[in-house]
Amino acid sequence: MKKIYLPLVVLLLFVVIIGGSWLRILNEYWQLVLLFMGINVILTVSLNLINGYMGEFSCGHAGFMAVGAYVTSILTVWLFAEDKVFGPPVLPTAWAIPLFPVALIIGAVAASLVGLLVAIPSFRTRGDYLAIITLAVNYIVKSAIENMEVIGGPRGFVGMKRVMNNMADVFDAPWLLIWTFIGILVTIFIIRNFMSSTFGKGVEAIREDEIAAELMSVNTRRVKVIAFMLSCGLAGLAGGLFAHGPGGYVNPGTFTILKSTEVMVMVYLGGMGSISGSIISAIGFTLLLELLRPLGVFKWVVIPLLLVVMMLFRPTGIMGNRELTDVFPWLRTIFGSEEESYALASN
Amino acid sequence: MTLAIFLQHLLNAMQWGSFYALIALGYTMVYGVLLLINFAHGDIFMVGAYIGFFIATFLLGIVSNSAATLPPWVSWLILILTILGSMVLTAGVGVGIERVAYRPLRERGAGRLYLVITALMIGIFLEYLNLSTLGAADRGFPELIKTEIYSVGGVSFTNVKLIVIGLAILVMIVLELIVRRTKIGMAMRAISYDKVAVPLMGVPMNAIISATFVIGSSLAALAGIMYGSAYHVLSFDMGILIGWKAFIAAVVGGIGEIRGAMVGGFLLGFIEIFVVAMGQVPGFEWLSSTYRDLVSFTVLLVILTIRPTGIFGVARRQKI
Numbered sequence: 112m113k114k115i116y117l118p119l120v121v122l123l124l125f126v127v128i129i130g131g132s133w134l135r136i137l138n139e140y141w142q143l144v145l146l147f148m149g150i151n152v153i154l155t156v157s158l159n160l161i162n163g164y165m166g167e168f169s170c171g172h173a174g175f176m177a178v179g180a181y182v183t184s185i186l187t188v189w190l191f192a193e194d195k196v197f198g199p200p201v202l203p204t205a206w207a208i209p210l211f212p213v214a215l216i217i218g219a220v221a222a223s224l225v226g227l228l229v230a231i232p233s234f235r236t237r238g239d240y241l242a243i244i245t246l247a248v249n250y251i252v253k254s255a256i257e258n259m260e261v262i263g264g265p266r267g268f269v270g271m272k273r274v275m276n277n278m279a280d281v282f283d284a285p286w287l288l289i290w291t292f293i294g295i296l297v298t299i300f301i302i303r304n305f306m307s308s309t310f311g312k313g314v315e316a317i318r319e320d321e322i323a324a325e326l327m328s329v330n331t332r333r334v335k336v337i338a339f340m341l342s343c344g345l346a347g348l349a350g351g352l353f354a355h356g357p358g359g360y361v362n363p364g365t366f367t368i369l370k371s372t373e374v375m376v377m378v379y380l381g382g383m384g385s386i387s388g389s390i391i392s393a394i395g396f397t398l399l400l401e402l403l404r405p406l407g408v409f410k411w412v413v414i415p416l417l418l419v420v421m422m423l424f425r426p427t428g429i430m431g432n433r434e435l436t437d438v439f440p441w442l443r444t445i446f447g448s449e450e451e452s453y454a455l456a457s458n
Numbered sequence: 459m460t461l462a463i464f465l466q467h468l469l470n471a472m473q474w475g476s477f478y479a480l481i482a483l484g485y486t487m488v489y490g491v492l493l494l495i496n497f498a499h500g501d502i503f504m505v506g507a508y509i510g511f512f513i514a515t516f517l518l519g520i521v522s523n524s525a526a527t528l529p530p531w532v533s534w535l536i537l538i539l540t541i542l543g544s545m546v547l548t549a550g551v552g553v554g555i556e557r558v559a560y561r562p563l564r565e566r567g568a569g570r571l572y573l574v575i576t577a578l579m580i581g582i583f584l585e586y587l588n589l590s591t592l593g594a595a596d597r598g599f600p601e602l603i604k605t606e607i608y609s610v611g612g613v614s615f616t617n618v619k620l621i622v623i624g625l626a627i628l629v630m631i632v633l634e635l636i637v638r639r640t641k642i643g644m645a646m647r648a649i650s651y652d653k654v655a656v657p658l659m660g661v662p663m664n665a666i667i668s669a670t671f672v673i674g675s676s677l678a679a680l681a682g683i684m685y686g687s688a689y690h691v692l693s694f695d696m697g698i699l700i701g702w703k704a705f706i707a708a709v710v711g712g713i714g715e716i717r718g719a720m721v722g723g724f725l726l727g728f729i730e731i732f733v734v735a736m737g738q739v740p741g742f743e744w745l746s747s748t749y750r751d752l753v754s755f756t757v758l759l760v761i762l763t764i765r766p767t768g769i770f771g772v773a774r775r776q777k778i
């Protein structure tokens with residue numbers, strides 16, 4: 112019986128969000144906020160794997176997001192839309208609907224390959240030196256994109272709006288929100304299962320003590336490569352979704368250190384090593400940004416102060432390293448794994 | 459590229475590297491003592507420049523309306539007062555931030571990374587406090603001493619450039635002496651070596667940390683005023699990019715090492731200037747100035763991959 116709850120909750124959310132925006136009950140503003148929330152959830156949960164669970168300090172997540180964003184949008188524009196650079200669409204536009212997730216996956220794979228660039232130096236360096244490597248990779252990615260005139264250089268890359276319009280012409284549905292929703296589910300599923308697998312235990316062992324982990328026969332190199340590629344790939348997925356947002360345009364200026372900082376803030380605000388913390392803080396932070404919009408420039412005076420004060424009162428973030436199910440055990444009946452809910456039932 | 463042009467670029471690179479080196483010093487000193495990447499440091503540089511701007515305009519307003527009509531000793535006096543005033547006030551800001559934001563967190567035993575995030579937040583706070591109170595318009599830093607242009611063998615340079623480079627090197631030597639020869643420097647080195655045992659030996663931990671922030675912030679202020687004197691433009695976001703890059707310079711030099719910060723800063727300055735300069739050399743026309751960040755960071759990444767602890771960094775043996 113208990114297995115039904117989780118799909119039910121997810122289905123309910125899906126119906127409310129997607130149905131709401133399909134029937135225009137949620138206006139375009141709220142759809143946009145929901146989209147940003149979703150993208151932030153993917154980014155935060157994926158960065159939490161490196162910065163939270165593994166205890167490394169990666170501050171260049173926006174760089175991988177940029178790779179995913181550009182690869183995915185170049186693919187979709189090349190394949191499904193009329194474009195000045197790439198000419199007429201290669202495939203019939205109706206194919207965009209089934210092939211859009213394929214483009215997203217290719218973008219994610221490209222981002223995870225760039226993630227290797229970070230993973231390999233991380234064998235020898237740790238902590239603050241890794242911070243610098245990720246920082247440098249972020250700059251390198253941004254600078255490389257700025258120097259590629261074919262894809263717009265510093266002006267950015269446009270045309271994704273036509274792809275989205277083509278998809279909406281074939282069948283009118285909030286496609287981007289649907290794929291973002293699925294993206295969130297996939298991200299949480301992957302990270303959660305990864306962390307409860309043997310590799311996940313290895314990741315936690317590396318956080319506690321890398322040398323001890325090595326001695327306990329954890330293949331630290333392999334674990335690090337997999338964790339980095341996974342995290343960077345999911346960032347690429349978020350980037351691909353982000354690029355197809357309402358503006359239908361990406362430019363390298365979006366993917367600066369400031370964007371990376373935003374993601375890091377959400378990770379530490381939620382708590383290192385807590386998926387539910389990441390989700391709560393990503394949603395809360397996006398909402399906070401929107402609520403404080405009337406303040407204009409003062410928004411960025413108030414938000415840092417709020418966060419600093421919050422850090423003083425809860426130095427481990429909202430959730431610490433606990434999950435929501437640890438705080439409210441009854442939630443296990445919905446979200447817990449099968450063994451957990453059996454254990455709860457037998458108590 | 460003739461020798462004269464090479465020397466010209468070298469001089470420019472020295473000046474540009476001086477700013478990186480001075481800011482990198484602040485990063486490296488705080489890191490050495492606290493193991494904290496003080497990401498607010500680039501914005502402390504900005505605060506220092508703005509405080510210097512206000513002091514200088516205030517002083518110039520008292521004596522006359524333009525620096526050109528002043529006798530030289532007055533303008534030198536104003537320059538020195540500006541530098542000293544800004545260094546003192548910025549040091550106050552730096553220590554204030556440490557007291558209000560970092561120390562309570564440290565005493566609560568929060569993880570190191572939470573401190574880093576707090577530092578990032580403080581940096582954003584300083585930027586936008588400036589933007590929202592002073593407006594988005596750039597400020598023109600007044601010309602405090604009359605710029606004179608000298609030319610030796612085809613290489614031209616200004617007195618400001620010489621002062622910037624000279625001051626940076628002087629500061630570096632003084633700092634090295636402080637850290638190596640004085641008691642406070644000894645305490646700093648000791649704390650970076652062992653954080654548990656040193657306070658037990660009667661070393662006042664918090665006082666030493668405050669002293670570190672005083673030194674780091676006042677150096678950032680000095681860099682800010684020199685930047686203003688050299689380029690005459692101040693903006694609220696001037697500290698962001700230069701701060702991040704100086705941090706990278708500090709790490710490449712070997713974070714925690716004063717010589718490392720110096721070498722890393724100048725190295726980054728050289729790479730950046732010469733990537734742009736190479737664009738004029740036949741055969742390298744494709745190398746436009748937009749490649750600056752790409753090339754410099756790739757070089758730094760390669761250095762870090764070969765020497766993971768930076769140029770001067772020493773890998774500490776880990777006891778198990």
